[in-house]
Amino acid sequence: VMAMAAALRGPSGRFRWRTQATAGGVRGSARGAAAGRQDYNLLVIGGGSGGLACAKEAAQLGMKVAVVDYVEPSPRGTRWGLGGTCVNVGCIPKKLIHQAALLGGMIRDAPHYGWDVAQPVLHDWRKMAEAVQNYVKSLNWGHRVQLQDRKVKYFNIKASFVNEHTICGVTKGGKETLLSAEHIVIATGGRPRYPTHIEGALEYGITSDDIFWLKESPGKTLVVGASYVALECAGFLTGLGLDTTVMMRSIPLRGFDQQMSSLVTEYMASQGTRFLKHCTPSRVQKLPDGQLQVTWEDLTSGRENMGTFSTVLWAIGRIPETRSLNLENAGINTSPNSQKILVDAQEATSVPHIYAIGDVAEGRPELTPTAIMAGKLLARRLCGQSLDVMDYSNVPTTVFTPLEYGCVGLSEEEAMARHGEEHVEVYHAYYKPLEFTVAERDASQCYIKMVCLRKPPQLVLGLHFLGPNAGEVTQGFALGIKCGASYEQVMRTVGIHPTCAEEVAKLRISKRSGLDPTVTGCG
Numbered sequence: 220v221m222a223m224a225a226a227l228r229g230p231s232g233r234f235r236w237r238t239q240a241t242a243g244g245v246r247g248s249a250r251g252a253a254a255g256r257q258d259y260n261l262l263v264i265g266g267g268s269g270g271l272a273c274a275k276e277a278a279q280l281g282m283k284v285a286v287v288d289y290v291e292p293s294p295r296g297t298r299w300g301l302g303g304t305c306v307n308v309g310c311i312p313k314k315l316i317h318q319a320a321l322l323g324g325m326i327r328d329a330p331h332y333g334w335d336v337a338q339p340v341l342h343d344w345r346k347m348a349e350a351v352q353n354y355v356k357s358l359n360w361g362h363r364v365q366l367q368d369r370k371v372k373y374f375n376i377k378a379s380f381v382n383e384h385t386i387c388g389v390t391k392g393g394k395e396t397l398l399s400a401e402h403i404v405i406a407t408g409g410r411p412r413y414p415t416h417i418e419g420a421l422e423y424g425i426t427s428d429d430i431f432w433l434k435e436s437p438g439k440t441l442v443v444g445a446s447y448v449a450l451e452c453a454g455f456l457t458g459l460g461l462d463t464t465v466m467m468r469s470i471p472l473r474g475f476d477q478q479m480s481s482l483v484t485e486y487m488a489s490q491g492t493r494f495l496k497h498c499t500p501s502r503v504q505k506l507p508d509g510q511l512q513v514t515w516e517d518l519t520s521g522r523e524n525m526g527t528f529s530t531v532l533w534a535i536g537r538i539p540e541t542r543s544l545n546l547e548n549a550g551i552n553t554s555p556n557s558q559k560i561l562v563d564a565q566e567a568t569s570v571p572h573i574y575a576i577g578d579v580a581e582g583r584p585e586l587t588p589t590a591i592m593a594g595k596l597l598a599r600r601l602c603g604q605s606l607d608v609m610d611y612s613n614v615p616t617t618v619f620t621p622l623e624y625g626c627v628g629l630s631e632e633e634a635m636a637r638h639g640e641e642h643v644e645v646y647h648a649y650y651k652p653l654e655f656t657v658a659e660r661d662a663s664q665c666y667i668k669m670v671c672l673r674k675p676p677q678l679v680l681g682l683h684f685l686g687p688n689a690g691e692v693t694q695g696f697a698l699g700i701k702c703g704a705s706y707e708q709v710m711r712t713v714g715i716h717p718t719c720a721e722e723v724a725k726l727r728i729s730k731r732s733g734l735d736p737t738v739t740g741c742g
């Protein structure tokens with residue numbers, strides 16, 4: 220027992236054992252754990268989208284549950300509360316700032332509809348940031364209350380594995396706590412990646428972990444990357460009136476339909492976002508006036524260029540939060556390439572009673588709703604309430620760029636690769652949203668594409684929608700596609716007039732037939 224207690228002791232040699240029945244502090248606790256009596260039925264590491272959903276569901280179904288969550292401040296010192304990436308530095312602040320940017324466009328439209336809007340209309344970043352941050356803080360508080368209401372014990376500690384049933388958690392102040400559980404769920408998500416080889420990148424750059432928490436406007440910004448995070452951030456910065464440049468080494472939105480991705484960036488460029496394509500930064504230096512001088516290489520010409528920015532935002536991908544978990548102490552296997560945790564269809568890791576869900580799990584979409592659903596289903600299985608496993612096919616998503624891009628199912632490239640070009644039929648149309656007409660907005664990139672199997676009844680493999688409210692439109696069609704809708708069924712679906720969504724039910728022109736897509740719209 221003494222040897223076990225020594226083994227359980229953290230690096231500083233101090234720990235506190237949380238248990239319901241421990242005779243003799245450390246020694247008693249260690250004996251309890253060794254004898255298979257655990258503090259909790261379920262311990263969840265990570266209080267983000269997946270972890271909170273799993274913990275709350277399990278507690279509701281009668282399990283004794285604990286959640287540990289700890290936010291390591293960003294290299295710039297930004298920190299936040301309970302709720303994970305989505306709530307604090309992802310979906311929620313992103314969508315609210317996207318909304319702020321869209322409002323700017325509506326204010327520009329307003330005079331066409333008779334509104335007398337004094338020009339120029341100015342935007343106050345400080346005011347917006349404070350409102351968004353206050354809302355996020357209210358969500359942090361809401362999550363804590365929900366855990367309390369459901370009798371889920373919450374620990375604000377950074378966890379790492381001691382053995383396959385025990386974790387050691389460390390508080391901000393360095394105090395250690397040992398917790399043990401029958402089942403452990405890892406839901407630690409990921410964090411933005413910084414380039415390691417670029418001088419000044421870490422010192423002077425920020426990431427999506429910081430942008431939503433800036434009190435002052437970032438000013439003229441260079442966004443490096445071609446991910447959806449890069450394009451969304453560049454989109455709202457441009458929409459708020461800031462001079463914004465995106466620097467990308469290769470293609471935008473890798474993994475998404477490439478025709479749609481080109482239209483997304485084309486629209487952004489038409490709205491004023493500058494693009495430096497096939498360029499890669501090599502150095503960031505701080506000038507005496509505080510501005511950042513960025514040196515980059517143009518990969519096409521081989522030439523070196525320079526530019527000055529107030530802010531450099533890295534959006535070059537994310538790394539899973541597995542590095543400090545000491546997974547080897549529990550025998551949990553990770554992918555050597557991605558460092559993500561390897562899981563099976565039940566979300567189980569290489570250790571049968573330890574699971575991984577959400578962004579930290581290999582091969583899973585990095586999206587909040589999939590993390591939440593996977594967490595809930597896992598809790599139900601652990602409680603013996605259900606055998607249902609998560610179905611990761613046909614997960615819809617939307618990129619909240621100035622012209623939103625929603626999709627569900629396969630891209631055209633994936634459909635061709637999986638089914639063979641001769642078996643795929645693509646229907647598409649450019650359309651003009653009614654709301655673009657009076658205000659004379661350019662609708663050149665408003666486009667819909669449906670990728671189907673060629674053989675009747677032409678099962679829909681993928682739907683791609685570029686236009687206003689893409690998330691709302693795509694969510695509705697996702698149900699049909701999940702239920703195995705065919706092209707014929709979509710065509711028999713009566714539209715809601717006048718909407719952009721009704722244009723989906725009008726897609727009649729076959730792309731493979733070589734005809735130009737019709738331009739449709741409200742007439």
Ligand SMILES: Cc1cc2nc3c(=O)[nH]c(=O)nc-3n(C[C@H](O)[C@H](O)[C@H](O)COP(=O)(O)OP(=O)(O)OC[C@H]3O[C@@H](n4cnc5c(N)ncnc54)[C@H](O)[C@@H]3O)c2cc1C
Nearest residue numbers: 265267268269289303304305309378408577578585586587
């Ligand atoms: C800018 C941005 C925009 C996004 N927009 C969208 C969107 O519009 N729609 C969408 O569906 N998804 C979006 N996402 C993705 C979404 O936020 C994630 O997929 C989701 O949050 C993943 O949930 P999770 O539970 O896996 O992890 P997270 O939500 O990241 O939660 C993990 C938690 O674990 C904590 N943690 C990590 N290590 C430890 C440890 N050792 N001990 C204790 N706690 C630890 C972390 O601090 C964090 O609180 C966006 C992401 C970003 C970055």
